[in-house]
Amino acid sequence: MTGPQALLSQEDVTRVVLGLLLAIFLAAIDQTIVAVALVSIADELGGLDLLPWIVSGYLVSSAIATPVYGKLSDLYGRRRLLSVAIAVYLCGSILCAFAQSMPQLVAFRVLQGLGGGGLLALSQATIADIAPGPERGRYQGYLAGMFAIAAVAGPVLGGYLSWYISWRAIFWFTVPIAVSAFLISRRALALLPVPGQRRPIDYAGALLLGIGLAAILIALTRIGQGHGWTASSTLMLVGTGALALFGCALRERVAPEPMLPPELFVNRRVLLCCVLYVLVFFLLVGHSVLLPIWMQALGGAGANDVALRMLPLTLGVPAGAYSSGRLVLRLERCRPIIVAGALLAIAGSILLALVAIDSLFATAFVMLVLGFGMGLTMPASIVELQAAVAPRQVGIATAVGALFRTLGGAIGIAILTSMLFARVRSTMGIVPGEPIGPLHEVAAETLSSGFELAFV
Template identity: 40%
Template sequence: MRVLTGVMLCVLLGALDQTVVIPAVPAIAADLNGFGHLSWIVTAYLLTSVSCTPIYGKLSDIYGRRALLLPAIVLFVAASGLCGMAQDLGQLIVFRALQGMGGGGLMAMAQASIADVIAPRERGRYQAYLSGMWGIASVAGPVLGGLLVDHLSWRWIFWINLPLGIAALILSNRALRNLTVHRREVRIDYPGAVLMAGCVTASLLVMSWGGSSYPWASVQILGLSAVALGLLVALVAQERRSIEPLLPPRLFGHSVFTSAVSIAFLASAAMLGATFLLPLYFQLAHGVDAATSGTLLVPFLLASVAGAYASGQAARRFGRLKYVVLTGLAVATTGFALLTLLAASAGPVAIAALMVLMGAGLGTCMPSSLVIGQNAAERRDIGTATGALLLLRAMGGAFGSALAGAVLALSFGAALTQAGHAAGIDPGLLRTGFRAGFLACTVVSAAGLLVALLMRDLPLRSGN
């Protein structure tokens, strides 16, 4: 519990910083006179945090979790202070990138530290606490960000990280001091790190820019896609010949670990796709304002936390997770399918019920896929396995958001541009567009269900 208390603050810091900034974007743009590249306030953090996650995982397997977590917290807190003092948008983007480098370590080391002290069979119970912290940040982040912007300044959304970060530093230092470190002399796979960072960056830029900044068939997007594919091929070749690879091929040679990564990717894609679609659905199809649409999303987020908690209890009781994940994905797929069919006619109560199904089903997959992956990995690869799975899960989330945005753009993007506002779009076209978006989420969730069905049911270890 001492370790858990320390790392829960780290999870809160990392999760809160991804949501609290959203309501502040217009105020930042007005204050810094930078409306042209606002998306980079979010994108810069995402790029560096995702790229650094596997590197933190690998290095922590060599030097210990504490040796990586404490510098990550210091970097995150220092960069938060700099973000709050930024004088123009360029400075803020650079400082957000630095903040992301620290934030990637917060999430990876928190999850790996739990794996160090809790057996896989018991781990789901404690992962549920971390998922709950994530859920709290998801709900409270936009509300807190709005309050700080309205009553103080947008700069406080970054400065509030300072006291939280100092508390996390003190608690984590005490909590992780007694963890055993099996330090070993190895050669760091620097070429692999560079190739992986480049591949992740190019891939995320494709998903961020495609269909919004540039058309999907544009030279820029096709060129970035080719770069990402080339770097991926080079990364695979590098990892196969490296003595101490950043992403060991032996990990991905384990069918259960590969299945866990695939489930994490697909479940995260469905989750973020729904998180992207639902507020827009409420605003454009039902005419509510932005604040109300965020409130209407709460049942979905709270249900995901409840699903995570239930999966942890089931893991502890049965010692296996395959059928927990299967059940969750079946429930989520059913919810998405029903929403696809009923999106045009369902009332608020029916929509809320379907959101509960989708959220609870996907919520079981987030901690469960991580525990399955860690359980399949060798003890020496726990940090590496955690970093790899979190990387692919984040990539899945980016893919889900991009997929949902692309579907909507194909469905009524041109009509929205021409009309200038949602009220000018034919209601039938709106309903068709959102049904297509929810159908895409249904297909993604069903793909995860198929992977879970074919996955070997590996018993969870009762000891580390």
């Protein structure tokens, strides 16, 4: 598209950004909002073995969908694909609220994730369509701040909704927001031109990528459910995933319009940003899910108490993101900010394994450090990623970054919860399907060692 910014007034841009902020809010909050309600869900629906997939299922399907939405939006326009993504997400949310069994809930969360994967990638790509280069950093900062607030506020909102109403209210909460995002974005993006050029879709690359990601992440989750690293089923999944990803890499080298352009992954700055995204969102999403369980199982906190005790993390991430944007403008350099944020996040994660659960001040301080460090890396890394590629590749590079952020969150959930539940089962002999509720009463020492292992 050529110069779409000229078609939009400042009022139009404001409406577009408002719609994108709502979409980003939905994409981020649904990765963590169910964390506090996992205990209640397991007690009502059973199916402890499937419990990690309430979160991981959303993240896996979201990771698979991200590059597909990015590519299709280049072919058919952001407005059409964003509308599809929101509609799929909305259907998934309503079905989750009506789920009557754990398999149903997991399946509906997967559907929800297929919509959620488009919300993040398309929102960030749309910024490049509506704003000239100098202004993109400012708007990307708004999106990063909203993502950070929503991701860490998820457990807080989830705690209040599940405590005072029901865990089903968590899914109903997102419905009016999704409807508003759909209506606002449909109207605001109507002025953007639709690409006239039609290019082939890399179906084979998308299929191989999806199979590879799904197989690897299913293997990680199954390990936490008691299947050993060397079990035949684990090795089969890992082998299938590795072959599919290798096949995807070969396919992308010869595809006329590759889903993931190979040249991006030989760009050192892009590669470092992608690695950073995986590590930071591994910590952000993983800790947003584990911390509420830690507080409930070992600290005896109720869902409403957990919501309050999560506030330092909730406030730390957007504070770090805001500071990052200011520092980028002042220093005109991204790497020192990214390094400082990563070091703070790593230090906070290690300290969580050392502080006592009943030390509220120490826990709050460490969570603040952890959140501030993760927030510090976000806008700076987006600016660094987009500056590393040619203008014609900014949209593709942004979609790749969104994929690795989602992938990092999915891996974090899979590995950290797998480590926790594997330690519990190996010590307590938990029977598949047994409710998770009584664990804090009968296995406190076991849970403590499991959380220490996961946090470190």
